[in-house]
Amino acid sequence: ATPDHPRGSGQPAIERRPGRKLRHGSQVTVIIPEELRLPEPEGEVSPVVILHQEPGVLAVDKPPHVPVHPSGRHNLDTMIQRVHAHCAREMADELGLAPRLSHRLDRETSGVLLVGTRTQAHRELRRQFEAHDVQKTYLALVTGELPAIEGSIRWPIGPDHQSAVRLKMTVSADGLECRTDWRVVRPLDGYTLVECDLHTGRQHQIRVHLAAMGHPIVGDKLYGPDEQLFIRAAEGTLSEADRTLLEMDRQALHHYRLVFQSPSGQGPVTVESPLATDIQDFIDRLNSTSQP
Incomplete structure (x- = not known):
């Protein structure tokens, strides 16, 4: 049977007649949304840290190095799998749960990740x-x-056609409009902790804008000192000299705060995630070495 419903709706269609009563021999086809087609994890998945929970919504704290969903070589213990496992354990008595990511974070980026656990709430968040x-x-x-x-950065961003890395972006006159507002949180010895507000959500926007200012994010393999670091990291051939140059084993970018309107009508919701431990440890080391 071919479903009448849009692909990925998750709704059943019965021989092209939704709502028809089932009879012996009827064929039922259900298209599972892509994010619900998850490989069975090998062993236990890691638990999630819940930052906020309300009907239809979960906000979780994403650690660095964990992909948000299965892709490529990263198919196990992803954030969406962890959320599914959490819902199966802790919310099994709630009917109609279908957890889906409301947005994305890069694998190395840590912080607030928002999930719609019911279809209507997910649509409203999207x-x-x-x-x-x-x-x-x-x-x-x-x-x-x-x-x-x-300050405020409004440089348009588009694909970097000069790069050997296909996904790399750059400031480009014919790119997409975007805006990043930034504020210094704490000047450090040779470094700065910066707060960035995204008014648009272009790919790698903060990383591109800060690098274009001449202040790349610590540990950024793609927009830092040499994009070959990204290639060698993907190949698993980073040298000790490379790691020393990077200073951190991931980009020091943390999704600190998210403000959205509650889909259930409870008004604005603010969710915050404490600065990730590895970034805080780096700052603490800087502070200790700068003491007289």
Whole structure:
């Protein structure tokens, strides 16, 4: 049978007649949304840290190095699998759960990750993201001292056709409009902790904008000192000299705060994630070495 419902709706169709009563020999086809087609994890998946929970919504704390969904070589213990396992354990008595990611974070980026656990709530959250109604604030540790206390970057971003890395972006006159507002949180010895508000959500936007300012994020293999670091990391051939140059084993970018409107009508919701331990440890080491 071919479903009448849109592909990926998760709704059954019965011989092209939704709502028809089943009879002996009837064929039922259900298209499972892509994010629900998850490989069975080998062994136990890791638990999730819940930052906020309400009907239809979960906000979880994403650790660095964990992909948000299965892809490529990263098919096990992803964030969406962890959320599914959490819902199966802790929310098994709730009918109609279908957890889906409301947005994405890069594998190395840590912090707030929002999940719609019911279809209607997920659709409303996606609408807010697409309308740029969600306030997204990141903390980034960058190299060097910024030229002012705050500023706004409005450089358009597009694909970097000069790069050997297909997914790399760059500031480009014919790119997509975007805006990043930044504020210095703490100047450090040769580094700066910066707060960035995203008014658009272009691919790698914060990383591209800060690098274009001359202040790349610490540990950024793609937009830092040499994109060959990204290639060697993907191949598993980073040298000790490479690791020393990077200073951290991931980009020091953390999704610190997210503000959205509750799909259940409870008004604005603010979710915050404490700065990831590895970034905080790096800052603490800087502070200890700068003490007289």
